[in-house]
Amino acid sequence: MAERTSLAVRDLAVHFEMEQGTVRALEGVSFDLHAGRTLGIVGESGCGKSVTARSILRIVDRPGRIVGGRALLDPGTTEEADLIAIDPESRRMRGIRGGRIGLIFQEPMTALSVHYTVGNQIIEAVRAHSDLSKAAARDRAIELLREVGIPRPELRIDAYPFQLSGGLRQRVGIAMALAGDPDILIADEPTTALDVTTQAQVLDLLRRLQREKNIALMLITHDMGVIAEMCDEVAVMYLGRVVEYAPVADLFAAPRHPYTRALLRAVPSILATPRQRLATIGGAVPHPGARPSGCPFHPRCGDFMPGRCDAALPPPLRPGEAGASCFLEVPA
Amino acid sequence: MLSYLLQRLGLAVVTCIFISALTFVIIRLPPGDFVDAYIANLTASGSSVSQEQAAAMRVEYGLDRPVIVQYARWMGRVLQGDFGVSMVWRRPVSEVIGDRLWLTMVVSLAALFLTWAIALPIGIYSAVRQYSIGDYVFTTLGFIGLAVPNFLLALILMYLGFRYLGLSVGGLFSPEYVQAPWSWGRVWDLMKHLPLPAAVLALAGTAQLIRIMRANLLDELRRPYVVTARAKGISERRVVLKYPVRAALNPFASSIAYLFPYLVSGSIVVSLVLGLPTVGPLLLQALVAQDMFLAGAIVLLLGVMTVIGTLISDLLLMWIDPRIRLEGRA
Numbered sequence: 001m002a003e004r005t006s007l008a009v010r011d012l013a014v015h016f017e018m019e020q021g022t023v024r025a026l027e028g029v030s031f032d033l034h035a036g037r038t039l040g041i042v043g044e045s046g047c048g049k050s051v052t053a054r055s056i057l058r059i060v061d062r063p064g065r066i067v068g069g070r071a072l073l074d075p076g077t078t079e080e081a082d083l084i085a086i087d088p089e090s091r092r093m094r095g096i097r098g099g100r101i102g103l104i105f106q107e108p109m110t111a112l113s114v115h116y117t118v119g120n121q122i123i124e125a126v127r128a129h130s131d132l133s134k135a136a137a138r139d140r141a142i143e144l145l146r147e148v149g150i151p152r153p154e155l156r157i158d159a160y161p162f163q164l165s166g167g168l169r170q171r172v173g174i175a176m177a178l179a180g181d182p183d184i185l186i187a188d189e190p191t192t193a194l195d196v197t198t199q200a201q202v203l204d205l206l207r208r209l210q211r212e213k214n215i216a217l218m219l220i221t222h223d224m225g226v227i228a229e230m231c232d233e234v235a236v237m238y239l240g241r242v243v244e245y246a247p248v249a250d251l252f253a254a255p256r257h258p259y260t261r262a263l264l265r266a267v268p269s270i271l272a273t274p275r276q277r278l279a280t281i282g283g284a285v286p287h288p289g290a291r292p293s294g295c296p297f298h299p300r301c302g303d304f305m306p307g308r309c310d311a312a313l314p315p316p317l318r319p320g321e322a323g324a325s326c327f328l329e330v331p332a
Numbered sequence: 333m334l335s336y337l338l339q340r341l342g343l344a345v346v347t348c349i350f351i352s353a354l355t356f357v358i359i360r361l362p363p364g365d366f367v368d369a370y371i372a373n374l375t376a377s378g379s380s381v382s383q384e385q386a387a388a389m390r391v392e393y394g395l396d397r398p399v400i401v402q403y404a405r406w407m408g409r410v411l412q413g414d415f416g417v418s419m420v421w422r423r424p425v426s427e428v429i430g431d432r433l434w435l436t437m438v439v440s441l442a443a444l445f446l447t448w449a450i451a452l453p454i455g456i457y458s459a460v461r462q463y464s465i466g467d468y469v470f471t472t473l474g475f476i477g478l479a480v481p482n483f484l485l486a487l488i489l490m491y492l493g494f495r496y497l498g499l500s501v502g503g504l505f506s507p508e509y510v511q512a513p514w515s516w517g518r519v520w521d522l523m524k525h526l527p528l529p530a531a532v533l534a535l536a537g538t539a540q541l542i543r544i545m546r547a548n549l550l551d552e553l554r555r556p557y558v559v560t561a562r563a564k565g566i567s568e569r570r571v572v573l574k575y576p577v578r579a580a581l582n583p584f585a586s587s588i589a590y591l592f593p594y595l596v597s598g599s600i601v602v603s604l605v606l607g608l609p610t611v612g613p614l615l616l617q618a619l620v621a622q623d624m625f626l627a628g629a630i631v632l633l634l635g636v637m638t639v640i641g642t643l644i645s646d647l648l649l650m651w652i653d654p655r656i657r658l659e660g661r662a
Contacts, residue, residue, distance in 0.1 A: 059562045061554070089568060098565035105563075111556040114655055115578045124574075125564040160654050173560070180565060 003034040006216040012069035030319040033216040040231035058088035102177030104187040108169035112161035119157035129180035144175040167198035257324035351635035359628035416625035436610040443533035455545025477539035552576035585648035
């Protein structure tokens with residue numbers, strides 16, 4: 001892994017102060033993003049995938065608050081900057097948002113404003129990160145739309161989002177994320193709302209853009225198929241923690257954390273016999289306010305060791321090293 | 333877009349016709365017809381009218397013809413600006429209403445703009461800084477504004493204005509301008525008198541609109557497109573003003589339609605207290621005196637104005653929301 005490390009997230013912790021008590025959305029999340037490589041982040045709803053993305057961009061909504069950790073842009077270089085230490089409203093942070101780190105969003109239906117043309121919304125992003133004139137920014141926006149494979153971009157630029165199909169809208173979203181020419185892209189479930197054919201096209205597009213621009217891609221999904229197809233490394237998250245980190249082939253060949261194994265079992269198999277029941281993970285994600293003691297996965301875990309798993313939190317992963325945060329990994 | 337416009341216009345015309353029919357029914361509701369009322373009036377003042385004269389008058393006014401024909405003739409006259417004769421004032425209705433209609437519109441529009449000018453920024457502030465001290469202060473003031481009867485506020489403001497600011501309160505004109513013909517001096521005098529009634533009339537609507545704006549904007553601020561806009565790296569002020577505020581503006585545009593009649597009919601007591609020469613008090617007098625031509629004319633005019641207000645708010649919505657403009661969906 002000789003590629004340059006673009007972003008190093010260390011011990012990121014985010015709390016939501018609710019009336020019912022503090023919800024610990026992220027509890028010490030660490031991972032690295034490398035130029036030209038894809039990190040998959042996988043987990044069930046509510047495990048903190050999207051909060052991670054927003055924390056890096058410093059756009060966590062109230063009552064969410066980053067209570068600890070660092071997110072180092074260009075770590076180890078003279079340019080190193082801790083995003084968590086920068087004022088989120090500052091000009092510098094705004095320049096990083098969209099300029100260094102682009103966000104591709106989940107819902108192509110609702111993530112674009114219906115009140116403005118797609119051109120207006122892309123041009124705004126272009127001009128936020130360059131000194132281009134209006135006309136030049138428009139040309140650039142058309143160029144971006146062509147780059148993401150939108151046919152007849154010089155016409156589509158004046159369309160409103162509701163006049164485009166879901167697939168085209170998601171491409172518009174990608175064009176918008178690219179408008180500031182970022183070298184890091186965070187894609188938050190970019191294909192969840194799309195049909196499978198469109199999904200494949202969008203994933204192809206992301207791969208091509210990554211190759212052309214040597215982009216560090218962070219791909220958030222709950223789809224193991226997307227992970228297998230796209231990623232180099234995978235971080236599995238559960239209740240605000242990274243519970244397993246591994247190169248993608250190792251993860252599928254030899255998952256180490258019981259939660260990863262359960263997730264992989266839940267993927268429907270083409271070899272299954274008809275009417276075979278799909279495997280599920282027992283129980284549900286606990287309410288964030290009622291977090292189980294010890295390892296938060298222990299009530300749903302098949303390998304639960306009483307007296308151990310419910311007593312203490314298993315040791316966290318060392319960033320960049322494959323492993324699982326589980327007592328099965330630790331000799332008793 | 334054009335078809336949507338034409339459809340709205342057509343509906344407006346149809347609505348106006350229904351309003352006029354209803355008005356005609358209202359005018360004819362009291363027992364007896366206009367001639368009966370006229371004779372009763374004359375008898376009360378000492379003169380008398382013979383049966384022949386009465387019959388002649390009925391023919392002259394077309395009261396012997398079928399209802400439909402009467403309605404058509406009445407509409408024909410209304411379209412020429414002839415609303416009949418007010419029995420209380422013994423003058424043509426159009427003369428009685430006269431300036432009052434324009435003054436009503438001036439006061440209402442002033443109140444409307446004041447409502448917007450106050451409610452829009454406060455609503456935005458309250459939503460963006462939800463649960464801040466400022467939000468609580470404005471919320472409290474807003475609820476007080478909703479709860480205080482307007483006429484009470486009018487009295488208090490009149491007292492304060494007169495006692496401490498030495499303003500000439502009451503009415504829309506200083507005594508020397510009340511009967512004067514229109515001149516720049518009179519317009520300026522009107523301007524000086526306008527703030528107080530406009531403020532009183534705007535109060536309740538403002539409180540309501542702040543709540544609406546706040547609730548709408550809070551909804552919109554949670555939408556994914558706001559995250560998208562923030563992720564682009566544009567400033568928070570621009571994010572909020574360009575995207576969610578624009579989306580939350582729809583109810584503002586709609587409010588034109590209902591605020592106008594509310595300002596006119598809801599302001600009768602305030603107008604009486606403040607001595608405003610507007611349509612509201614006139615309508616009250618006409619109804620008390622069963623002056624049906626006058627009442628009918630006012631009802632008709634208010635109805636038509638409400639329709640026009642609705643049309644304007646539809647046009648504004650088209651301007652704000654491209655989905656309506658391009659797909660003709662309301």
